[in-house]
Amino acid sequence: MPTAPERSNIGVPDSERRLRWVLLGTFTALLGLILVSGAAATRTLREMHRQEQEARRALSQRAQSLSKLYISVEIYNQDIGRYMGEPSEKPDPEVRQQLDRLTSEIGSELNGYPPQRKPGEAAMLKFIDDLYRQHLELYESAIGAAAPPAARGEVLRLRAQLLDGSGQLDAWNGQQLRSSDETLLAEFSRLQASLTGSLAIALGAGLLLVIASMAYILRLERQTRNRYEELAQSRHELEQLSSRLVDAQEEERRSISRELHDEVGQSLGALLVDLGRMSSNLPADGSEIRERLDHMKALAERTVGTVRDIALLLRPSMLDDLGLVAALEWQGREVSRRSEMEVAVESANVSDELPDEYKICVYRLVQEALNNAVRHAKARNAKVRVLGSASGIEIEVSDDGRGFDPQRARGLGILGMEERVKRLGGSLTVQSAPGQGSVVRAELPLPVPAGSTA
């Protein structure tokens, strides 16, 4: 049987299970990729923000320190100028004091300036440092002595230099700001590039996933179609098989019936004739032998009856001897005789030239329906109607029994009837409800006789 290996294949094949896992894995990986790149982007952004803040803070600190230094030097310059002041005036001790404080302040600030310096910053610092030293020199030379007018000119020259320096400081500040912006921009474009990359990978993977899924779906669809076709095919085969079984069964019954009738029946018949002849040829005084003979004859007659009944059940010879209608009428009377149910048979336009398989189908259908009516429905009356037409035969068997629910009680009898009717391309309906009797109705289309138009 080819069905056994097919059955074991009903489970999912290995390749398919693998494909399913691959699809699931790809999907998970894609999701993971999106999540990871999202998290990375967020982290990078936060980091960039922090760095920028820090850079700005550092920058403003440096700028402040430098500006403070510069301003201190400027004040230093002014104070020196004032200290040297008018020649008539005595140097102001307060100014002197402030100058000393400034001297030490600027010096310590220059010494304590953080050692890591950017090139511009270092230049700026060196410039301030130079100025400071020149001022310090000037101041030291001015202490205790009246300042020469040349020294005052020196102060002015230094002030001019200071003014120059203020421009440089501004320029440096601006440059610092610009360079920090550039760094930020570079960071941004790096982030953008990395995000674009992630997106491209995610899109690519998604596309692959879609293609793979489509392929998977198409394959499933094809498999489903194949399965359906296989199923339909095997159903068809099953139907053919059961129809062959019905044929074989009828054939077998016919041959057994024939055998019974020909061999057993006829031998018994001949025996009966002989027995009868013997008993009538017997001398008048042989009453004991006559009694034995009568007993034997009665036994043989009973046996003939039994054999005949069995043969008829197997193959209703009326179908061959009398045709379908008479056989159905006979059946109706036979059921009436043997049961409590009275059967009426009506028929119209039923041809006696029906093919044998149609006759036997109608006959067995009616037999089964009447059998059900007697055995299960305990009906009192049943009606068989057979109507013939050019295109087919309509059969209806109704009874007044206790009925049943056709949806629930589809016994083997009804299935068997359905099987026979379907085999000839007909249809069967069963109408019944508890307490409502039942109606079995069948329609059999007749084959168009070959050469009927000729």
Next chain:
Amino acid sequence: MKQLRVMLADDHTLIRAGLRLVIDREPEFTVVGEAADGRQAVALAQSLAPDIVVMDVGMPGLNGIEACRQIRESMPEVQVVMLSMHSDEGYVLRALKAGARAYLLKDSAEADLARAIRAASEGKSFFSPAVGKVLLEDYMRTLERTGGEDSYELLSPREREILQLVAEGKSSKEIANLLNLSVHTVETHRARVMQKLNLRGIPELILYAVRKGIIS
């Protein structure tokens, strides 16, 4: 005395042998031929022209009823005694419609065959007693279960008389002579009988008579 020429038709040799023994016992009968199936029976009857054909209902090829119809159609003077295993009215009626005169059950053929052949040769009907019994039982049961009434009660005494004579195989003219009636009157009575009993044709009338035990 003129011997009755009898032909046998049955598909079983044993049965034919048994029948032949029974017939040979009667001095006025002689078996002139044997056929083993329906077609052979028709052909043989046509070539032998026997007085009586004793024929089995169930034969291969052409069944006995069909063979009987063909013989009676081509040779109305040949009478047929039908042998059957069935006492059912379907068989009896069809045998009668096919033109058989007598209907015998095989079980009792040995006892009744001589009487049946004699009756048939005289143009009378004959039925195995068991046949009438079964037909009557069927009739009574149906009446009882369906609550119908026995249509025989509807007939007048004269109509019953005519029913019996017709069933016995007598023609309208014979009946008219017998009862001192005009042929027309007999035929009127006859038509009324058929109508009251809802019968179509002489075979159904004979069957009815057998069922009611009017003839046997």
